[in-house]
Amino acid sequence: MARLHTAFSIWLSRITAICVVAGGVALLVFGDKPTIHQLPNGQVVHNRVVVSYWENWTDFEGRAMMHVVNAFNMSQNRIYINTVQVSDLDIKALIAVAGHDPPDIVTLWSRDMGEYVANRALTPLDVLEKQGVVSRRTFVPYVWRLCKPFHHLYALGATPETCALYWNKNLFIKAGLNPDQPPQTIAQLDSMARRLTLFNSSGGIRQIGFLPTIPDWSGWEIMWGIYFGNHLFNRRTGGYQINTPQQRAAYRWYQSFTRRYGRANLEKFQGGFGPFNSPLNPFMSQRVAMEIQGPYFANFINQNAPDMKGRYGVAPFPTSFGRPGAAVFGDCDVWAIPRGARHVKAALTVLKFFIKQKNIEYLCDKQCKPSPLMKVSRAFIRRNPNPFIKLFEKVTKSPNVQLAPMDILWSRVYSELHSCVQHIWAGHSVGRSLARAQRVVDRWQVNLAMLNARQRGERP
Amino acid sequence: MSTKKKWLVHLALLLAAVFYVGPLLWMVDTSLKGEHQAMAMPPVWVPHPVRIHKTYYKVVHSPAFDLTLYARNTLIIAILAAAGSVLSSSLVAYSLAKIRWHGRGVLLSVMLASMMIPFPVLMIPLFCVFRNLGWIGTSLPLWAPAFFGVPFFIFLLRQFYLTIPRELSEAAFLDGCSHFGIWWRIMLPLTRPALAVVALFAFVASWNNFLGPLVYLTHQSTFTLSVALQFYQSRSGGTSYNLLMAASTLVILPIVVLFFLAQRTFVRGIATTGLK
Amino acid sequence: MSRGTPFTTNRAGRRTAEPVRWGDQAAGMLFAAPYLAGVAIFLILPLGMAVYYSFCHYTMLQPPIWTGLQNYIGLLHDQSFRTALINTIVYAAASLPLTLVMSLGLAILLNCPIRGQAVYRTIIFLPSLVPLVAAGVIWGWLLNSDKGLVSYLLAPVLHTAGGLLAAAASWAGAGRDTVTALQRLAPPVWLADPHWAMPVIIFLGLWSIGQTVVIFLAGLQDIPHELYEAAELDGAGALQRLRHVTLPMLSPVIFFNLIMGIIGSWQVFDLPYVMTQGGPDKSTLFYSMYVFSAGMEQLRMGPACAMAMVQLFIILLLTALAFWSAKRWVHYT
Known part of the structure; x- marks a missing residue:
């Protein structure tokens, strides 16, 4: 060891060490710019209640929300909304609530609502209903179901996202199909997809008609059952319906794509896709002819592939059991106040402002989405840059919209189903995979019931 | 060594070098291309034209990836972690190596045992501890524990102290020097190289830490570079590869520079850790 | 031993007859105070909490409810837990020997007196400093199934090899399916393939072994030259010298790296989290990742x-x- 003493170049003396420590502390204490809240006009905010608001929209969607936030900040002088863009918001916000450090307002997805509500991570908003600010008639039916799941109001609808079929008319014409006639049934979808699929000389896929794993946002795949007539969650019995004939049909169909094209071939094809929000998006770069997507997709097409305007169509997605639109997968962004939020009163004031028809319509307009409100102004329909806004308005108000289950176990069931679907995609038996997932979920429900019983028994 | 053998060694090492440095070169290469060129097949080897303003500029000014903020966060945490580790570990190591007291042996064994416990075992309950301390939402969980001594560094420094001849400290003691005086005047100067190793390791470990920030940082404004890079990659809609590679280059660069500045300390430090 | 000084040269744990002076006791505890507090707050407290919570239903949002052994019984039934456990064991079993052999081999090569030695050393060491998140991002790009450089470079190699093998197979009278399969030999889709994702992650572990290499290198340099010279005089070949001189002399270093490897393989998180999120089909779900997703x-x-x-x-x-096994094969000099 003594050898090492001499071998080392001495570059850190006590003095430098102290300097480093002092520098670090100084950086921490003085380097931290004091947060100055500024209004859009540059005026510095004094003596206002600062409401922290976490949201996860980015780019032009985020800018639309910022416009509404700025409008609020300018409209009065008591409250200031401090917007923070947070990625992976659903998890971060839940942990922040658990860590006793929540924001005052969050944007959530509908699929998180069940877990948040059951874990009592949200502040009930019943007071808004009592004051008559909102009622059953304010929001479209499925959004209201989402906001008031268990006899209490927990959230307010922001922007609905109901899915529909997008198809590329150019590719339809090239394949000799009628560009104005989208598939009416799943069987038609399949046969058209086959004609729209092209291969390159080495046997790889060049263009695909339709693929149930596009878009590759995890979560879509587990909802395919609803287009085959399944209801994942039985609200009456509170049980999950994973291994039903409809589900098996859905996932046999899902798996059939890997057999038709080869799994490796499909993965290779999908690996080459560019990012969603870029001209290299597979739909915009003419590599995918038909795709299931939400209303906002029109916005991204307008931004990234303006020459596609008028060259694509949108229609309700076909179902295996009825006409297109007999079942619709719906999602919705909502605003909520986490439990333990420090400025609940101010947050309520902000929410009241957000859901004013004018503001909601501005937001949904800029995001190319339909309105979550029952009352829709004519100007909104006329102005909305989504060329298919009327269709989406209709779909959103239809009674066939299915939400992710509102259940405490949903996030676990979700990840179980997600791996179950991956298992099926990898080529394993559909029946056995679904049966196993069903068994697993059933056992969780039994355990949960036991736990609830014990909890009730222990409490006087 | 025969010439033939030398060529074989060269060949083997060249292959290894391609494996080790190739990905980094390709990263820089991709980061200089435009989006279409980066995704071109067959690949474009030499970017033309070089697109720094389209990649690095875009990354630095991306609203989703506030690089300067994350770099500052990471730097502050790393410096504090390094300072804390050096300060506390050398104190504790002195106590364990040079002072005789009851319980010293027990503490040493506890410390050695705790080195066998990987972080994932404790990360969940530690979250509850930090929550009760009110540290969630700040970066305290990432550097404050370093001020309470890091077992690995304590052990390293203790081994170092043990090699310092007893006579030195004895003489100082007889001259009326206190333990603190001995630590400050004799031990710290003598162990500078080891302290440098500790500071460097703590800095790099903190800079590269991913799981810790992922678990304990809830506010995006406190994110470190590692976590931010992961979010930049996985944000909904994805990020194009040329931007990702530019971001990666920026995250790696400071560590590479640090390595070339303190190369000897690095290598000696690692060499000594293995010989214990 | 001079009386009146508190210093001892004996190793910790061995008792001496000399009584401990109370001033030393106080100073010792004072100097160790940070770590004493650290052990209490950041080790014993969380361990205690972990033990307690492991018998509870607890979401952090509501107070814990005692459920006895329910959580442990739940683990027995948990398919994902089993998968994570097996994956981690497979990873450790494959990666530990691979890492040890590869880093020892590289260390031996880097120890050869050749030109450019320092450059080679730097190149091999450098990736171990790259944050694993960045490593995951870079390799994710290199291993992209469609636009990845690795597949692009491998495709012609595999095509040629496949063609040759197909020719050989058809000559040997193999079935038509085998021949066409060989002719179509192409790179796999790497991380998107449940069979390939795990091998890829194991292989990528080799990219960050720079530190292990340096430790071995230092160990190699500490082996006295006389031993090799003596072995050479006895007529030992290169392999025999490796077997009878290098390995026994390095055994403490190998042991150290083994222990570190065991602990490390249970910490694997960054790379699979960034590259595969545990997929596809849970093929890269590691123990720490499952703990993380369940907890956080x-x-x-x-x-x-x-x-x-x-x-x-x-x-x-x-x-x-x-x-325990170290007693049999680790030689301390």
Whole structure:
């Protein structure tokens, strides 16, 4: 060891060490710019209640929300909304609530609502209903179901996202199909997809008609059952319906794509896709002819592939059991106040402002989405840059919209189903995979019931 | 060594070098291309034209990836972690190596045992501890524990102290020097190289830490570079590869520079850790 | 031994007849105070909490409810837990020997007196400093199934090799399916293929072994030259010298790296989290990732803590086993 003493170049003396420590502390204490809240006009905010608001929209969607936030900040002088863009918001916000450090307002997805509500991570908003600010008639039916799941109001609808079929008319014409006639049934979808699929000389896929794993946002795949007539969650019995004939049909169909094209071939094809929000998006770069997507997709097409305007169509997605639109997968962004939020009163004031028809319509307009409100102004329909806004308005108000289950176990069931679907995609038996997932979920429900019983028994 | 053998060694090492440095070169290469060129097949080897303003500029000014903020966060945490580790570990190591007291042996064994416990075992309950301390939402969980001594560094420094001849400290003691005086005047100067190793390791470990920030940082404004890079990659809609590679280059660069500045300390430090 | 000074040269744990002076006791505890507090707050307290929560239903949002052994029984039934456990064991079993052999081999090569030695050393060491998140991002791009450089470079190689093999196979009278399969030999889709994702992650572990290489290198340099010269005089070849001089002399270093490897393989998180998120089909779901997702994503603190306890138990068991076996093969000089 003594050898090492001499071998080392001495570059850190006590003095430098102290300097480093002092520098670090100084950086921490003085380097931290004091947060100055500024209004859009540059005026510095004094003596206002600062409401922290976490949201996860980015780019032009985020800018639309910022416009509404700025409008609020300018409209009065008591409250200031401090917007923070947070990625992976659903998890971060839940942990922040658990860590006793929540924001005052969050944007959530509908699929998180069940877990948040059951874990009592949200502040009930019943007071808004009592004051008559909102009622059953304010929001479209499925959004209201989402906001008031268990006899209490927990959230307010922001922007609905109901899915529909997008198809590329150019590719339809090239394949000799009628560009104005989208598939009416799943069987038609399949046969058209086959004609729209092209291969390159080495046997790889060049263009695909339709693929149930596009878009590759995890979560879509587990909802395919609803287009085959399944209801994942039985609200009456509170049980999950994973291994039903409809589900098996859905996932046999899902798996059939890997057999038709080869799994490796499909993965290779999908690996080459560019990012969603870029001209290299597979739909915009003419590599995918038909795709299931939400209303906002029109916005991204307008931004990234303006020459596609008028060259694509949108229609309700076909179902295996009825006409297109007999079942619709719906999602919705909502605003909520986490439990333990420090400025609940101010947050309520902000929410009241957000859901004013004018503001909601501005937001949904800029995001190319339909309105979550029952009352829709004519100007909104006329102005909305989504060329298919009327269709989406209709779909959103239809009674066939299915939400992710509102259940405490949903996030676990979700990840179980997600791996179950991956298992099926990898080529394993559909029946056995679904049966196993069903068994697993059933056992969780039994355990949960036991736990609830014990909890009730222990409490006087 | 025969010439033939030398060529074989060269060949083997060249292959290894391609494996080790190739990905980094390709990263820089991709980061200089435009989006279409980066995704071109067959690949474009030499970017033309070089697109720094389209990649690095875009990354630095991306609203989703506030690089300067994350770099500052990471730097502050790393410096504090390094300072804390050096300060506390050398104190504790002195106590364990040079002072005789009851319980010293027990503490040493506890410390050695705790080195066998990987972080994932404790990360969940530690979250509850930090929550009760009110540290969630700040970066305290990432550097404050370093001020309470890091077992690995304590052990390293203790081994170092043990090699310092007893006579030195004895003489100082007889001259009326206190333990603190001995630590400050004799031990710290003598162990500078080891302290440098500790500071460097703590800095790099903190800079590269991913799981810790992922678990304990809830506010995006406190994110470190590692976590931010992961979010930049996985944000909904994805990020194009040329931007990702530019971001990666920026995250790696400071560590590479640090390595070339303190190369000897690095290598000696690692060499000594293995010989214990 | 001079009386009146508190210094001892004996190693900790061995008692001496000399009584401890109370001033030393106070100073010793004072100097160790940071770590004493640290042990209490950041080790014993969380361990205690983990033990307690592992017997509870606890979401952090509501107070814990005692459920006895429910969490542990739940683990027995948990398919994902089993998958994570098996994956981690497979990873450790494959990656430990691979890492040791590869880094020892590189160290031996880097120890050869050749030109450019320093450059080679730097190049091989450098990736071990790259944050694993960045490593994951870079390799994710290199291994992209369609636009990845690796597949692009491998495709012609595999095509040629496949063609040759196909020719050989048809000459040998193999079935038509085999021949066409060989003719179509192409790079796999790497991370998107459940069979390939794990091997890829194991292989990528080799990219960051720079530190292990340096440790071996230092160990090699500490072996006295006389031993090799003596072995050469006895007529030992290169392999025999490796077997009878290098390996025994390096055994403490190998042991150190083995222990570190065992602990490290239970910590694998960054690379699979960034590259595959545990997929496809759970093929790269590692133990730490499952603990993380149960605890921090689903707030199931009970099962997460139970898993942590099981993990702790397994690691202590493996380490004890390693220490026990060390008596037989580790030679301290």
